[in-house]
Amino acid sequence: MATFNFYLDKTDKKGFAPIHLRINCNAEQIKVSTKEKVKPEEFDKETQSVISSSDRAVEINYYLGYLRDRAEELFNNSLKTRYTDKEIKDKLTDFVNAHKEGHDVNIVRKSDPSNGEAFTFVDLFAGAGGFSEGFLQAESDNKYFDFLLANDINDNSELTHLVRYNYQLGLDTGFLCQDITEPDFLDNLLGKLDGQSVDVVCGGPPCQSFSLAGKRKKFDKKDNLFAHYLEVIKVLQPKYFVMENVKGILTKERGKIKELVLTEINSIVDINEIPKLSNFVGSLKKDSLEDAFILDCLVKRIEMEQFTEAKAEIEKEDYIRAIDARFKKLIPNVVDYKTSKTDVRVGTIRHGFNLLIRNKEWEKLKRDIIREKDYCNIDNDDFVDTFTEFLVHLDAQEIIDKIEKAFQDLKVDKKFKKQCGDIIHALKIYVLNIDDCLTTIKKFCNKKQEQELQKIIDDIRLYKIEAPFVANSSNYGVPQNRERVLFIGCRKDQQFISEIPATVKEEEKVSVFEALYDLDFIGNNEEVHDYQPVDITKQYNGVAKKMKGLLRPRSIAGKPLTKRNGKTFAEWSKTGRLNGRFVNAAKPFYVKNTEALDNNQRDHALLHNHKSSNQNDNVIKRLDIILKEGDYKKAQEKLNQCGLASNKRNYNVLKPESQSPTVMTIPDDYIHYNSPRALTVREMARLQSFDDSFVFQGKRSTGGNNRKSELPQYTLVGNAVPPLMARAVAMEILKNIK
Structure with missing residues (x-):
């Protein structure tokens, strides 16, 4: 049984005393320097911690606790049962050095x-x-x-x-x-x-x-x-x-x-080409005087593209106001005064313009409603249709459709039909994108003008x-x-x-075994902070030669190399793929939240995010059956016989010699190819091709409605674009x- 305690060494010339970790086990004693110093009066021997009034108390005490945990892990939870004094001291010194180096980084550094x-x-x-x-x-x-x-x-x-x-x-x-x-x-x-x-x-x-x-x-x-x-x-x-x-x-x-x-x-x-298009559309009015209003509307819509969002909103309001003014001038010719004040159809048109003028405010309201709807999980219930119908009615296209129907129901005199049609056409231009505007412009062109327009289109499109x-x-x-x-x-x-x-190539693809074999030293409900040796011969008795044959030296991009001077996928993951650009990078570390980062409560380990789930005996038995059968569907009968059936839709059994299916955000969807367990965050990160030095911060997982607002490690991994892609x-x- 080992005991762990911290003590102070002799003070230096400035009055600071180094803090050491002392481990006693089987009458043997190991001393490890923490590379932290405090004034003797700031250290409480009883609690073996820095007193709270000290400037760096929170940071140092967290670090000491973390170092004690790593020492206890070596003695109590390690797969290896026997260590020499030197091995223990070297491993703990690695954690100490990582902590020290992690605090020496220059945060701001531009590219050279x-x-x-x-x-x-x-x-x-x-x-x-x-x-x-x-x-x-x-x-x-x-x-x-x-x-x-x-x-x-x-x-x-x-x-x-x-x-x-x-x-x-x-x-x-x-x-x-x-x-x-x-x-x-x-x-x-x-x-x-x-x-x-x-x-x-x-x-x-x-x-x-x-x-x-x-x-x-x-x-x-x-x-x-x-x-x-x-x-x-x-x-x-x-x-x-x-x-x-x-x-x-x-x-x-x-x-x-x-x-x-x-x-x-x-x-x-x-936007540099917009004036050219505007001038061209304006020139079409010479041959289409009766369509001058519509062509002017197309010019205004096109020119909105050159403005910032705030300026564009003002231009949109002015656009609708101009059409509204045209309607107000027209309405006395369409209906009498009394009808114009009381008729539902006229009211629909007039109020439709009001809604479009206030489009910016309505869009903000829509965003807020949609956000609240999502937060309250309104879906597949008696509320959803009401929300959907209301949001539909706020859409600009829906408002324009209602205005158009109101005009049609008015049964306007033939003499004023074109003017009414122009108003509707102008409103439809309001919601067009540039591509649709260009299609509309073509309708006003003759063959020669269409050729000229095509050249302008080729110039105005910014992206191919x-x-x-x-x-x-x-x-x-x-x-x-x-x-x-x-x-x-x-x-x-x-x-x-x-x-x-x-x-x-197809036959060169990286296998699951190449990605994960060297992490296969963790059991159920364990967390490991250091790499452990993996003996493939012992683990795969009888097929060890086949499994070793899956390991190939590769380039960073995964291309197998004929000469054995490359690195395996696992080795690239350990050493990193940043190609020497960040030679002065600090050691990776984990923090549980922003407050911990601010307080320098960092976990500096050699391996991060390698923690397995705590699965009960029935779950382990279920996974073991599925693993041995090799497929969830094939295992159904046996699971039923053993009383281990599950409502879970699917389990993916990883095949060591091939690639994994798409990595999602729920670890329980996957069964390790060699053990009846789910994958750790680090293993899922390997399948995504993240380097081991990339540490996923915060909570490891979450559930229920918290998934709406939280982004735990498993979700960060599952939603990511694979770095190598x-x-x-x-x-x-x-x-x-x-």
């Missing part, structure tokens, strides 16, 4: 121009930082990426980014923790960027309602986030942008959503994109079959990119960017 040519990027909907990691790993022809800013709405995403990129890697990368749909988001984003130009924007707007497996909701707060993402693109106008989404977006509503996204991308214009690209992460050295759709927008002055070439995207951009 002498290292090559830097291109800047921003990561929206950043989550854990899969895109960020991949872009920082990329380097081509002495070109690399400089990370300016990340954005997400969740505090734990911000904490994970802050620890990784500011504290650990020493970058001065900013973080904007705000909902992209909020009215002042763009202003705050530009404020954070402080005039810095952005070369690439990447991000995966979370669209659960686009998923083939998820529920399809009306007015889900996630449903229109890609439109807000594109609003950022319109303002920043980067050289390239990458938008990642689930594969289901291609087939949603029979492909209409995909076409809508492409149309919106094509509607992003080069033909179709989205389906990427499977296993083609890029990730040990996981995860299909995602990538929309890659290429600014017209840049080389066109239509796809991301695979870095590995992101790296492949970044490499292709670096090869082409000018």
Whole structure:
């Protein structure tokens, strides 16, 4: 039985005494320096802690407690039963050194121009930082990426980014923790960027309602986030942008959503070319005098694209007011005075204009209602239809439809029908995107004018994109079959990119065993903070040669190397894939929340996020049966016989020689290939291709309604873009960017 206590050594010339950890076991004594010092009067020998009035009491006491826990872990929970004094001292000294080095980092460090040519990027909907990691790993022809800013709405995403990129890697990368749909988001984003130009924007707007497996909701707060993402693109106008989404977006509503996204991308214009288009549309009035009003409306709608959001809102109001004034001038010719004051149809038209003029306020109200609806989990109940119907009626297109029907019901005299039709047409132009405006303009052109318009269209479209690209992460050295759709927008002055070439062939793909074998030393309800040796021969008696044959030396991108001078996937995970750019990086550490970070309550370990779930005996028996059968469906009969049936929809048994299925956010969905247990956060991170030095912060998991507001480690991992896939995207951009 070992005992642990802290004591003070002799004071130095400045009056500070070093704190040492003393371990007594079997009449043997081991002493380890903590590399912390305090004044003797600030140390309470009784409690073996620094007194609370000391400046760094919270930080040092947390560290001492953490170091004691690691010492106890070595003696009580380690797989290895016998250690020499030197081995114990060396292991504890590793934790001490990691703590010391972690406090010596310079938080703000810009890229060094002498290292090559830097291109800047921003990561929206950043989550854990899969895109960020991949872009920082990329380097081509002495070109690399400089990370300016990340954005997400969740505090734990911000904490994970802050620890990784500011504290650990020493970058001065900013973080904007705000909902992209909020009215002042763009202003705050530009404020954070402080005039810095952005070369690439990447991000995966979370669209659960686009998923083939998820529920399809009306007015889900996630449903229109890609439109807000594109609003950022319109303002920043980067050289390239990458938008990642689930594969289901291609087939949603029979492909209409995909076409809508492409149309919106094509509607992003080069504002320098807008005057040319405006002048052209204005010139059409010479041959179409009767349509002058409509052509003027098209010009006004086109010119809105060159304004900032605040200015555009003013222009929209003025646009509707002008049409409203035209209606007020027309109405005495359509109905008599009494009817104009009392008729429901006239009231509908008049009040419809009021609603459109106040569109900005109604949009804000819609956002608030949708947010509250989502927070209260209103779905599949007697409330949902009422909310949906109300929100539908606030939509600008719905208001315009009602105005149009009111005009039709008025049975306007033939003499004034065109004027009424022009009002309706003008309102429809109000909700058109630029792509649809261009289609409308073509209707006023003769053949020669149409050719001239086409040249203007080619010049005014800022981004080139033909179709989205389906990427499977296993083609890029990730040990996981995860299909995602990538929309890659290429600014017209840049080389066109239509796809991301695979870095590995089908027969070269990284296996689950390559990714996880060296972490297979953890049992049920255990947490391990150090790597342990794994003996494949003992673990896989009879098939050890086959299992060892799965391990191959590879390049960073996963390509097998013929010479045995490369690293295995597991070795790359341990040493890191940042390609030597961050040689002065601090040691990785974990904090449970922002307050702990502020108080320097950091856990410096050699291995992080490797904790297994506490599964009861019945769960372990159930998983063992499924594991032995190799498939959940095949195991059903045996589970029923043993009284171990479960209502769980599915379990995925990992196959060591192949790739894992798509990593999601719930660890219990997966069964380890060699043990009847769920995966740890670190194991799921390996399947996503995150380096071991990337530490997921905050809570490990959460449940129930907390999933709406919290982003625990498992969710951070499961929602992330695999870094190696992101790296492949970044490499292709670096090869082409000018």
